[in-house]
Amino acid sequence: MAANLSLAAPPPFDAERVRRDFPILDTMVNGHPLVYLDSAASSQRPLPVLRAVEDYETHSHANVHRGVHALSQAATAAYEGARERIRRFINARSTREIIFVRGTTEGINLIAQAYARPRLRAGDEILISALEHHANIVPWQMVCEQTGCTLKVAPINRRGELLLEEFLKLLNPRTRLVAMAHVSNALGTVLPVKRIIEAAQSFGAVVLIDGAQAVPHSRVDVRALGADFYTFSGHKLYGPTGIGVLYGREELLAAMPPWQGGGDMILTVSFEKTTYNELPWKFEAGTPNMSGAVGLAAAMDYVESLGVEAIAAHEQRLLQLATAELARLPQIEIIGSAAHKASVLSFTMKGVHPHDLGTILDAEGVAVRTGHHCAMPVMTFFGLPATARASFGCYNTERDVASLVQALGKAREVFA
Amino acid sequence: MDLKELYRDVILDHNRHPRNFGRIEPADGRAEGHNPLCGDRLSVFVVLDGERVADIRFEGRGCAISTASASLMTEAVKGKDRTAIRALFDKVHALLTHPDAAPDGALGKLAALAGVREFPVRVKCASLCWHTLNAALEHGAATISTE
Secondary structure, three states: OHHHHHHOOOOOOOHHHHHOOOHHHHOEEOOEEOEEOEOOOOOOOOHHHHHHHHHHHHHOOOOOOOOOOHHHHHHHHHHHHHHHHHHHHHOOOOHHHEEEEOOHHHHHHHHHHHHHHHHOOOOOEEEEEOOOOHHHOHHHHHHHHHHOOEEEEEOEOOOOOEOHHHHHHHOOOOEEEEEEEOEOOOOOEEOOHHHHHHHHHHOOOEEEEEOOOOHHHOOOOHHHHOOOEEEEEOOOOOOOOOOEEEEEOHHHHHHOOOOOOOOOOEEEEOOOOEEEOOOOHHHOOOOOOHHHHHHHHHHHHHHHHHOHHHHHHHHHHHHHHHHHHHHOOOOEEEEOOOOOEOOEEEEEEOOEOHHHHHHHHHHOOEEOEEEOOOOHHHHHHOOOOOEEEEEOOOOOOHHHHHHHHHHHHHHHHHOO | OOHHHHOOHHHHHHHHOOOOEOOOOOOOEEEEEEEOOOOEEEEEEEEEEOOEEEEEEEEEEOOHHHHHHHHHHHHHHOOOEHHHHHHHHHHHHHHHHOOOOOOOHHHHHHHHHHHHHHOHHHHHHHHHHHHHHHHHHHHOEEEEEOO
């Protein structure tokens, strides 16, 4: 991914024009114009997404797959149309491979409970990396408790990069499942997922990629990657919250039992026997989040109208600028200096706890994430309780980087 | 929103030079406090003389508000009995959470925490040490959490 980024010629990218699509960016915070540097936690939504959701709610809403009446058909068309939009966005073979979930966390839990739990037993191994978000640790710990299998963790170096050789050494015939982030949320590290997938599959393991932080910053082609499962969230891709996608290879999904039971995931129900619905609905029990799906499809339209590669190149320029600017500040230590990074910049300031830093930046209108970023093992590795994290999206500008640097100066004054 | 109200000189001083910092072993009471949202942890150790806190220390790692609050607390409660400490905690709690609470004269230096109430997400930083002390006095040994 990152290799492609550096090769791309910088296309014209008008971030000022992009900003006008995001009304929330006009907010004043504590007397200052908002400087939103927390897109890795949740990105903002552009007008086309807000309008698509409003349009669905105003003109097309009823329950899906149920009624013969006009609105139910309109809702079904909107919902299934969104599925097809998503299939194209990640280049899946079929909409049967696109399961709507609440978000990345639910996608991982679905695979943990419906794929791993019925198959794994004592002696089997699940392999993750030391960079994972809690959502890609805890579901596997639960499976280990349920089945007696073992969780293995591939280590990282001080730059925040996966030690690929160590990862390869941990692979063995007992490795049944590998679950890895595509991009680390805490440090921004881009993992070599294609290589990881190939190596794991050569041992017969299936691979789940947590793509929550990758999809907003790169073109993801699930077939080119060869991923068995790939999951991501809508709200980090300029779409709504409460909607996400689990991609799975059809033959794997077809062989899995349902996860949750309920309406929409069945064909026939009697007290003696229930037959389950076909893919993808087998995994979508209950009335789904239709407006969320419509909003996510609109977000994908929006991202492609700007150009995924153009957004990525713009973000990389901001990341490089911010990295260079912060590196010049003597009190700042940048945490995570991987060769390939997405637009996430984690840092600490000497003598100022990240929590205090977050408050001071907020007083200047600058929104950053502070804390352990739901990646406590990463913090432990670096011997830190927390970091501050600035992350950049399509609407950020060089001015935002300057505001961050200025606000850090303010923090140094307060704690002088 | 005035940062100078939050980060008063007394707060910055106690953050930089926390008083009564360290462990007491053996202690008559000890407890650990944890704020899972920000990862802050602190331990409080007390030596009792009957109902009176004869000595107190704390150690841990946290933001300026939590460190300064713990440092100020240890100075304020040393030599006081349980009843007086409970009354003081009530006053601190009111100071941190009631929008109009006028600083009570009994608070002394603790009144420097008044600015925290303008920053609701930071109230837990300031109150963590008091909940931890409470646990150390009530249970002898415990772990408490802000969540």
